[in-house]
Amino acid sequence: MAQINKPSEYFNTKLYTGNGSTQSITGVGFQPDWVWTKKRNGVCDHHIFDVLRGATYKINSASTEASSADANTLTSFDSDGFSVGTNPCQNNNTDTYVSWNWLANGSGVSNTDGSITSTVSANTTSGFSIVTYSGNSTAGATIGHGLNSVPSMVIVKSITNAESWPVYLKSVTTANNYYLYLNSTGALVTSGGDRWSVGSNSSTLFGLGNDGTTNQSGQTYVAYCFAEKKGFSKFGSYVGNGNADGTFVYTGFKPAMVIYKRSDGIEGWMIQDNRRPEYNPIGGNLFPNNANAESTDARFDFLSNGFKARSGNQNTNASTHIYMAFAEQPLVSSSGVPCTAR
Numbered sequence: 318m319a320q321i322n323k324p325s326e327y328f329n330t331k332l333y334t335g336n337g338s339t340q341s342i343t344g345v346g347f348q349p350d351w352v353w354t355k356k357r358n359g360v361c362d363h364h365i366f367d368v369l370r371g372a373t374y375k376i377n378s379a380s381t382e383a384s385s386a387d388a389n390t391l392t393s394f395d396s397d398g399f400s401v402g403t404n405p406c407q408n409n410n411t412d413t414y415v416s417w418n419w420l421a422n423g424s425g426v427s428n429t430d431g432s433i434t435s436t437v438s439a440n441t442t443s444g445f446s447i448v449t450y451s452g453n454s455t456a457g458a459t460i461g462h463g464l465n466s467v468p469s470m471v472i473v474k475s476i477t478n479a480e481s482w483p484v485y486l487k488s489v490t491t492a493n494n495y496y497l498y499l500n501s502t503g504a505l506v507t508s509g510g511d512r513w514s515v516g517s518n519s520s521t522l523f524g525l526g527n528d529g530t531t532n533q534s535g536q537t538y539v540a541y542c543f544a545e546k547k548g549f550s551k552f553g554s555y556v557g558n559g560n561a562d563g564t565f566v567y568t569g570f571k572p573a574m575v576i577y578k579r580s581d582g583i584e585g586w587m588i589q590d591n592r593r594p595e596y597n598p599i600g601g602n603l604f605p606n607n608a609n610a611e612s613t614d615a616r617f618d619f620l621s622n623g624f625k626a627r628s629g630n631q632n633t634n635a636s637t638h639i640y641m642a643f644a645e646q647p648l649v650s651s652s653g654v655p656c657t658a659r
Contacts, residue, residue, distance in 0.1 A: 319547070320547040320548040320647055321442065321443065321546055321547065321548040321549040321644070321647065322548060322647060324548065324549045324570070324573065324643065324644040324645060324646065324647070325346055325573075325645070326346065326347060326420070327347075327419065327420045327440065327442070327443035327445070327549065328417070328418065328419050328420070328443070328549075328573065328574070328643045328644075329345050329346050329347075329418050329573075330415065330416070330417055330418070330573060330574060330590045330591065330592045330593075331344055331345050331398065331415070331416045331418060331592075332413070332414065332415055332416075332592050332593070333413075333414050333416070334411065334412070334413055334414070335405075335407070335408040335409045335410055335411065335412045335413075335414060336408065336410055337403065337408065337409060337410030337411075338403065338408070338410075339392070339400065339401065339402055339403065339408070340400065340401060340408060341395060341398065341399070341400045342398040342399055342400070342401065342416065343395070343397045343398045344397065344398060345397055345398040345399070345416075345418045346397065347397070347418075347420050348394055348395060348396050348397070348398075348420075349394060349398070349399060349418035349419060349420060350367060350368040350394065350419065350420055350421035350422070350423065350438055350447060351365075351366070351367045351368070351418070351419040351421060351445075351447060351541065352365070352366045352367075352391055352394070352399055352416055352417070352418050352419075353365045353366075353378075353416065353417045353418075354366075354391070354401075354406070354407055354414060354415070354416045354417075355406075355414065355415055355416075355603050356405070356406055356407075356409070356412055356413070356414055356610070357412075357413040357414060357415055357593070357601075357603070357610065357611040358412055358413045358610055358611065359412060359610050360608050360609060360610055361405060361406040361608055362377045362379065362380070362406050362608050363377055363378040363379055363603075363605060363608070364376075364377060364390055364391070364404075364406055364407065365377070365378060366390070366391045366394075366399075367421075367438075367447045367539065367541075368394060368421065368423065368424060368425070368438055368447065369424070369425050369436055369438055369447050369448075369449045369539065370384055370449070370476060370539060372391050372392055372393050372394060372399075373386045373387055373388050373390055373391065373392060374386050374476075375387055375390050375391070376474055376476065376539075378482065378499050378500060378605040378606070379500050379604075379605060379606050379607050379608055380500060381479045381480055381481050381482075381500060382479055383475065383476055383477055383478055383479055384474075384476035384477070384539075387404055388402060389402035389403045389404040389407070390402060390404045390406070390407050391407065398418070399416070399418075415590070415592070415593060415601075415603070417574060417588075417590070419443075419445055420440055420443065420445070421438040421439060421440050421445055421446060421447050422438045422439050422440050422446075423438055424438065425437055425438040425447070425449075426438075428448075428461035428462075428463055429461065430459075430461030430521045430522055431450075431458070431459035431460040431461045431521075431522050432453075432455070432457075432458050432459045433450050433451065433452075433453055433458050433459070433460055433525075434450070434461075435448050435449065435450040435460050435461050435462075436448070436449045436450070437461060437462065437463035438463075439462065439463030439464055441463070441464060441465045441466070442546070443546055443549055443550070444464055444466055444543055444544035444545060444546040444549070444550060445464075445541075445542070445543055445544075445550075446462050446463045446464050446541075446542045447539065447540075447541060447542075448460060448461075448462055448463070448539065448540040448541075448542060449476075449537065449538065449539050449540075450537070450538055450540070451536070451537050451538075452525075452531070452532040452533045452534055452535070452536045452537075452538060453532065453534055454527050454532060454533050454534040455527060455532070456511060456514065456525075456526050456527040457514045457517065457524065457525075457526075458514070458524070458525045458527075458532055459514070459517050459522040459523070459524050459525070460522060460523055460524075460525065460540065461521055461522060462521070462522065462523050462540070462542040463521075463542075464520070464521075464542060464544045465520055465521070466520055466544035466545075466546075467487075467518055467519060467520050467544060468485075468487070468518060468523055468542045468543060468544050469486070469487045469488075469543055469544055469545045469550075469552040470484070470485065470486050470487065470542070470543040470552045470641055471484070471485040471523050471540055471541070471542050471543070472484050472485075472499060472540065472541045473485075473512075473530065473531050473538055473539070473540045474538065474539055474540075475529075475530065475533075475536045475537070475538050476537050476538060476539050477535075477536050477537045478529070478533075478536050480529060480530045480536070481498045481499075481500055481501065481530050482498055482499035482500045482530075483496045483497070483498060483499075483512045483513075483528075483530045483531055484496060484497040484498065484499055485512070485513055485515075485523070486552060486553075486554075486639050486641075487518075487552065488552065488553045488554045488639065489505055489554055489580055489639055490513060490515060491515065492507070492515065493511040493512070493513050493514055493515055493526050494506070494507065494508060494509055494510060494511050494512065494513075494526070495507050495513075496512045496513070497578065497580065497639070499586060499605055499606065500605075500606050501606055502583050502584055502585045502586075502606055503583060504579070504580060504581055504582050504583055505580045505581065505639075510526065510527070510528035511526025511527060511528055512525070512526050512528045512530055512531045513525060513526055513531070514526055523540070523542065543641065547569065547647070548569065548570050548644060548647030549570070549643065549644045549647075550641070550642065550643050550644065551568040551569065551570075551640075551641075551642045552640070552641045552642075553566075553639070553640060554580065554637060554638060554639045554640070555637075555638055555640065556636065556637055556638075557626060557629075557633065557634035557635045557636055557637075557638060558626075558629075558634060559629045559634060559635055560629045560634075561627055561628060561629055563625055563626025563627055563628065563629070563633070563634040564625070564626050564634055565620075565623060565624075565625040565626075566623045566624050566625070566640065566642075567622060567623040568622065568623040568624070568642050568644070569622060569623070569647065570622070570623075570642075570644035570645070570646060570647045571591075571619060571620065571621050571622070571644065571645045571646045571647075571657075572591065572619045572623070572624050572642050572643065572644060572645060573590060573591045573643050573644055573645035574588065574589070574590040574591070574642065574643045575588075575589050575590075575617065575619075575624055575640055575641070575642045575643075576588050576605070576640065576641045576642075577633070577638050577639065577640040577641075578632070578638060578639055578640075579631065579632050579635060579636060579637065579638050580637050580638060580639045581636050581637040582631065582635070582636060584631055584632035585604050585605075585606050585607065585632055586604060586605040586606050587602050587603070587604055587605075587616070587632060587633070588602070588603045588604070588605060589601060589602060589603075589616060589617060591619055591645050593611065597617075597618040597619060597627075598615035598616065598617060598618050598627045599615065599616060599617045599618070599619055600612075600613040600614055600615040600616065601613065602614060602616060614628065614630070615627055615628060616628050616630070616633045617633075619645075621657055624642070
C-alpha cells in the first residue's frame with residue numbers, strides 16, 4: 318500500500334476568530350470539500366457542510382434535523398479554505414472557532430456501481446468520499462462509494478428528514494443491525510432494524526438495510542465514507558485501563574485529529590486535534606453529540622506513532638472505545654525521514 322507522506326494535503330485543522338461580519342478563512346492548504354465547524358468558547362451547534370449539498374447547506378452532528386440552507390453560514394468553498402457569513406456558530410465577533418477540513422474530489426460524478434445510483438466525490442489517494450443517494454426501502458441495496466478500497470467507516474445522515482446519524486465501523490459493526498449514532502451517547506446497538514448489509518461491502522460498494530436512517534423511499538441521504546490509508550488514517554477500537562498511565566493506540570503516524578467514543582457504555586463522542594493546544598497532553602475536547610463549549614480536561618498525548626490516554630475518565634480510557642484518527646505526519650516518510658513526538 319502506498320503511503321501518504323504529506324497528510325495536510327488531504328486533511329487540515331484550521332482555527333480562526335470571528336469578526337461578526339463576513340470573512341474568508343485561509344490557510345487550509347487546499348479547497349475543502351467537507352468542512353465541519355464548531356464554536357469553541359461557547360454553546361453553539363456543530364455545522365457540517367459538503368460540496369455535494371453545496372455551500373450554505375448545514376447539518377448538525379448533534380441533531381436529527383434535516384439539511385437546511387442558511388445564507389449566513391459557510392458561504393463558499395475557496396481555493397485555500399472557505400468563507401463565512403454572520404451566523405454566530407460560524408463568525409460571531411471575537412469568538413473562537415475550529416474547522417476540520419477534508420479534500421474529496423470536487424462537485425461529484427454519477428456512480429452506477431450499486432443497485433441505487435449515487436453521486437460521488439471521491440479521493441482514492443486519501444480514502445475519503447462524499448456520497449449522496451435516494452433510498453428505496455430495500456434490504457440489501459448497495460451504493461457505489463468510489464474509494465477503490467473497502468470502507469472502514471461510513472457515517473450516514475438523511476438530508477431530507479429528521480433522522481439520527483448511524484455509524485458503521487468495520488471493527489465493531491459485524492452484523493446488519495449493529496450501529497452507533499453520532500448524535501447520541503448510546504452504546505453500540507446490537508438489536509433492532511437493519512441499518513446495513515455488511516456482507517455487501519466491497520472495494521466499490523457499501524450495503525444498506527431498510528431502516529429509515531439509511532434507506533427509506535422518498536428520503537435523500539449523504540454518506541461520508543473512509544478507507545484506511547497508510548500514513549494518513551486509522552479506524553478501530555481499543556480497550557482502556559482506567560488510569561492516567563493509559564492505553565497506547567498504535568496508528569503508524571503522529572495524529573492530527575482523533576474522534577472517539579466508548580462503545581460499550583453510555584458516554585459522549587469526543588474530538589481532539591493537534592491545534593487545541595499544540596502541546597501534550599491534549600485537552601481541547603469538543604463533543605459531536607452536543608453543542609457544548611470546548612473543555613480543557615487533558616485526555617491524550619499525541620505521539621510520533623499513535624496516541625496514549627492520559628486520563629482514567631470513562632469516556633476516554635475505561636473499557637472498549639472506538640476511534641477514527643487522521644495524521645499530521647507519518648511515522649517514517651517514504652524517503653526514510655522519521656517524525657518526532659510533540
